[in-house]
Amino acid sequence: MGSIPLRLQQPRKLVADPRPGIASALAASQPPTLVTFDVFDTLIWRRTLLPQDVFLSLSHHFPGIASWMRREAERVATFACRRVLRREPTLRDIYCLLPMSQAGEIAAEQRVCVANPHCHSAIQSLSRLGVRIAAISDMYLDAQEIRTLLDACGYPEMPIYSSATESCTKGDNGALFSAIWKRLGVRPSEVFHVGDNAHSDIAMANRLGAGTCHVSTPRATLFDACPSVPRARSAAETLFWGELAIRLHLHIADHGEAAASYGNAIRMLVQQRGTISQLSVDEAWREIQYCAEAVGDAEAGTRRAT
Ligand SMILES: [Mg+2]
The missing domain is CATH 1.10.8 (Helicase, Ruva Protein; domain 3)
Structure with missing residues (x-):
């Protein structure tokens, strides 16, 4: 009888620090050649209680733009893009519905975003070891907008893939994972993914055959x-x-x-x-x-x- 593949032996528990899980995967007989990270609530934490609370500060900087207006614009843009245009929404789509520039929101995000120190340290170690890394996000911010935030949080240069740019998501049967892995020429068994979302980051990546680490927030x-x-x-x-x-x-x-x-x-x-x-x-x-x-x-x- 053949041995049980490493991927099935991994504990699927929630951890604060992904470094032991990554180290364990790298020490296996067939270590991953690509380690990917979710962005929001994984590489980056917002210093707000809830993610949408970022919009509370928009009202402060742009009087007349209430937080509920921003949330409603996102709801309408998401519905129109997915149901009518058959693609994922972008920040530009959302701000087409608001009388202000989207730059204000990126600035607001920059003010509240900080690096998750555990992931920051993990990325530095992986870079030193020469392991390929990438960031993969289901998010209306495009890759360049996410890069602005990762740069501000002190992360090194890495490939960034966003649903807004790629027009497919991790949550939808892992389509974003499959597209990126295919483009990078890696098999699922060669990938280890770190993320906070039980469905999009963990269940979908596991179902496709990748190793995972589920981080708490x-x-x-x-x-x-x-x-x-x-x-x-x-x-x-x-x-x-x-x-x-x-x-x-x-x-x-x-x-x-x-x-x-x-x-x-x-x-x-x-x-x-x-x-x-x-x-x-x-x-x-x-x-x-x-x-x-x-x-x-x-x-x-x-x-x-x-
Ligand atoms: Mg996340």
Whole structure:
């Protein structure tokens, strides 16, 4: 009986740091020759609570353009492009419906985007090893617009493939993966893909035969810790929660802790919602750590007493 292919042996668990998964794939008898990364929520994190909260800052910089107008323009452009034009939408399609330049949105994205430090480090290691890398995104930003954001986040030059440019998606039966792999002349078994979306990045790539690593996101970590974090009402509020989510995500990844340990501490902060505008993210993070330690000590004391 032949051995079980490596791809089927991989644990499909969610991880904060993809580096061990990539290292394990590279150490296999048939290592991947191409390692690809999803872009948003994988290579890049937004410092906002939700992705669409980027539009809250558009209203601030372009009075009269409410965040809901931007969301509605995307909904209409996506419907028209997919159902009528039979292609994927682009940022240009969305801004055809708005009385402002799309450059403002790229600038707004640049202000809130930061590199995922785990992926940034992984890309540097792969570059040093001479392993081919690429970024693949289901996104209305085209490859050049995504390059602007990756450059701003300090990523090195790499090939970038976007659904807006290629007009097919990872989510649609992995069509974008198949098109790119064929163009690059690699077999699915030679590819390892890292991404945050369970369907588009993981299920589709696995179904086509590639190895994968499923990464968790700061937003999901924050909501795991405390599902009652409210939707942001302002650009300042979304940046507050978004930056706090990144602190929490990196901290528990470094210390191997469970997000739930911080639930009570974050719930206390949610209850003070009216006063969070007076707190810096540093102050809030210190308060959360202090509360989580106090709760942990109290629980440990209870366990010792019983
Ligand atoms: Mg993603």
